[in-house]
Amino acid sequence: MTRDDLFNTNASIVRDLAAAIGRVAPDAHILVISNPVNSTVPIVAATLEKQGVFDPRRLFGVTTLDVVRSARFSGEVLNKDPASTPITVVGGHSGPTIVPLLSQSPAAKGISGEVYQKLVHRIQYGGDEVVKAKDGAGSATLSMAFAGAKFTNALLRGLNGEKGVVTPTFVKSPLYESQGIDFFSSDVELGPEGVAKIHPIGPLSAEEEKLLEACLPELKKNIEKGKAFVAQSA
Ligand SMILES: NC(=O)C1=CN([C@@H]2O[C@H](COP(=O)(O)OP(=O)(O)OC[C@H]3O[C@@H](n4cnc5c(N)ncnc54)[C@H](O)[C@@H]3O)[C@@H](O)[C@H]2O)C=CC1
Numbered sequence: 404m405t406r407d408d409l410f411n412t413n414a415s416i417v418r419d420l421a422a423a424i425g426r427v428a429p430d431a432h433i434l435v436i437s438n439p440v441n442s443t444v445p446i447v448a449a450t451l452e453k454q455g456v457f458d459p460r461r462l463f464g465v466t467t468l469d470v471v472r473s474a475r476f477s478g479e480v481l482n483k484d485p486a487s488t489p490i491t492v493v494g495g496h497s498g499p500t501i502v503p504l505l506s507q508s509p510a511a512k513g514i515s516g517e518v519y520q521k522l523v524h525r526i527q528y529g530g531d532e533v534v535k536a537k538d539g540a541g542s543a544t545l546s547m548a549f550a551g552a553k554f555t556n557a558l559l560r561g562l563n564g565e566k567g568v569v570t571p572t573f574v575k576s577p578l579y580e581s582q583g584i585d586f587f588s589s590d591v592e593l594g595p596e597g598v599a600k601i602h603p604i605g606p607l608s609a610e611e612e613k614l615l616e617a618c619l620p621e622l623k624k625n626i627e628k629g630k631a632f633v634a635q636s637a
């Protein structure tokens with residue numbers, strides 16, 4: 404079971420929730436956790452667009468668990484407290500679309516070879532590992548609660564006017580729009596309106612260039628699938 408398999412169940416639920424939000428709370432900030440995030444975020448956007456109330460500053464796909472896993476697993480490899488190994492993760496939220504930028508971390512940039520390959524694989528497939536282990540009984544409940552709270556707190560700090568609150572999140576983004584990929588996760592500064600500034604992804608290592616190459620076509624498919632679902636909905 405991959406996150407994309409959840410599409411058939413979750414797409415209509417997310418669409419209907421988005422339509423209700425558009426009707427009764429069009430100014431709400433919407434934090435989407437339901438999978439597949441790469442498709443459900445475009446579904447929310449397209450639904451709100453249909454209603455004429457979409458504000459891209461207020462819609463977020465929660466990819467924080469990938470950031471939490473990256474810090475945790477890198478910390479294990481380096482034998483360091485995860486708090487001291489923060490990692491930016493860009494792209495989307497499923498397998499090959501999850502691109503951890505270890506080269507940008509002073510602590511993790513030296514990890515290489517087989518250890519690097521295994522670490523990246525574990526970050527990309529950590530969620531699937533949990534889903535398999537729970538064998539039909541749900542997903543990463545507690546760590547998602549932690550990640551959801553972490554992202555929500557960051558957003559609330561930004562909304563309250565705190566400066567310099569920056570974290571990766573999957574938003575409507577200009578970074579790869581020219582390639583038909585108009586949603587992307589990268590570091591985003593959060594401010595009084597929600598999205599204040601979308602940061603570029605910065606310098607990549609040769610390995611990360613390859614990871615990004617694998618990410619983009621998959622992400623494009625996932626986004627298009629979400630949009631097509633709303634276009635076909637009555
Ligand atoms: N973004 C992320 O990093 C993560 C996303 N997830 C996603 O979060 C979602 C929930 O995961 P779990 O809590 O493990 O699943 P779960 O199966 O334990 O819980 C799903 C809940 O949704 C309720 N539900 C079903 N249909 C509904 C409807 N039409 N309206 C309202 N509620 C409804 C069910 O009664 C159940 O309580 C899944 O889509 C999962 O893939 C989970 C972990 C991490």
Ligand SMILES: O=C([O-])CC(=O)C(=O)O
Binds near residue numbers: 405529530534
């Ligand atoms: O795959 C799932 O349903 C859960 C998930 O997103 C994760 O743990 O990252």
